């Protein structure tokens with residue numbers, strides 16, 4: 253009766269004592285949850301690698317007064333290819349951190365967020381190059397902003413509401429969208445955005461993770477990096493907490 257079953261992805265873990273760890277997970281049914289993984293530090297632990305970070309499991313948990321206990325775990329996806337590639341690992345850590353920072357209070361959207369996180373991690377894991385990983389991350393950024401009610405405005409100017417056609421515009425990371433040339437004379441946003449980048453972002457928001465459009469094919473790694481950075485700036489404003497992995501990611505990109 254006090255047991256429940258849910259799918260969850262491991263986001264973070266910390267030590268509880270000599271034998272046990274606490275694992276923070278994003279679950280399909282209850283949003284962010286914490287569970288004690290008993291005996292996980294012992295060599296013969298039955299949970300073992302299933303409780304490693306960025307693993308998706310079907311879990312059986314025992315409800316506790318302050319914290320639940322993980323009784324059983326069956327792995328759905330270990331995202332194996334991610335573990336062999338530093339870029340994949342960094343970008344996967346980034347998406348999991350965004351979910352953790354948005355996670356509290358997101359229970360009503362937990363199924364959508366869980367599925368988005370799962371798709372993003374799968375796509376990153378299966379990517380053949382850096383551009384593919386960044387496209388997965390951009391899709392994830394745009395879609396989680398939409399779910400959380402902070403959708404990026406790309407069609408019309410955030411100030412005057414006029415439709416922006418195929419012309420230069422500016423992108424405000426504080427306001428989360430496009431500003432027309434005229435309005436920007438007063439605002440002075442420095443980030444100029446070509447309408448082709450806007451069209452690319454719109455496509456990324458609309459298309460599913462598994463659909464590879466012409467936009468995916470035409471985009472360069474550099475364009476993807478620019479889009480990733482500007483969306484990340486906007487996400488940071490709404491999550492407050494610093495995204496540690498992004499700092500690391502940016503360092504890696506410079507190498």
Ligand SMILES: [Zn+2]
Nearest residue numbers: 409412432435
């Ligand atoms: Zn305007």
